[in-house]
Amino acid sequence: MKVLILLGLVFLPMLAHGKVYERCELARVLKRNGLHGFRSNSVADWVCLAKWESDYNTKATNYNPGDQSTDYGIFQINSHYWCNDGKTPDAKNVCGISCRDLLTDNISKAITCAKRVVRDPSGIRAWVAWRNRCQGKNLSSYIQGCRL
Numbered sequence: 001m002k003v004l005i006l007l008g009l010v011f012l013p014m015l016a017h018g019k020v021y022e023r024c025e026l027a028r029v030l031k032r033n034g035l036h037g038f039r040s041n042s043v044a045d046w047v048c049l050a051k052w053e054s055d056y057n058t059k060a061t062n063y064n065p066g067d068q069s070t071d072y073g074i075f076q077i078n079s080h081y082w083c084n085d086g087k088t089p090d091a092k093n094v095c096g097i098s099c100r101d102l103l104t105d106n107i108s109k110a111i112t113c114a115k116r117v118v119r120d121p122s123g124i125r126a127w128v129a130w131r132n133r134c135q136g137k138n139l140s141s142y143i144q145g146c147r148l
């Protein structure tokens with residue numbers, strides 16, 4: 001009993017928080033999945049974007065009262081256009097996925113959907129945090145020390 005309670009204390013917060021990527025680990029996964037140079041964005045652009053959108057947390061969600069949509073996961077992909085969460089009015093689900101699939105430790109679906117997002121004319125500028133925190137900045141610190 002005591003042991004179970006202790007195990008619960010140790011493991012439940014990990015479940016609630018999901019996987020939080022380490023900066024260089026994320027950079028390597030993004031590169032391995034073909035994001036370096038994709039639509040002329042570098043791995044550093046994506047790491048910077050993930051830093052300021054989710055702080056590298058795969059379980060991050062944020063509700064937008066304006067259109068009643070929610071942003072999901074490490075890239076904070078929005079349920080109005082890109083995924084289906086079953087509760088967003090007038091949702092398009094362009095990526096053809098459940099928004100829950102954007103909250104898993106394995107970010108391969110989030111990466112596939114992010115590639116779809118940047119195929120639109122606004123490209124990576126679709127992400128407000130990228131425009132505010134990464135655009136036009138020296139992003140070398142985001143991949144500094146990473147074995148890429």
Ligand SMILES: *[C@@H]1O[C@H](CO)[C@@H](O)[C@H](O)[C@H]1NC(C)=O
Pocket residue numbers: 106107108109
């Ligand atoms: C992540 O999932 C994809 C398929 O959805 C799979 O091909 C890949 O091997 C998985 N990556 C890891 C690290 O488990």
Ligand SMILES: *[C@@H]1O[C@H](CO)[C@@H](O)[C@H](O)[C@H]1NC(C)=O
Pocket residue numbers: 138139140141
């Ligand atoms: C970006 O910053 C790094 C480290 O501070 C520096 O070495 C590099 O020269 C800078 N690049 C540009 C284009 O300013």
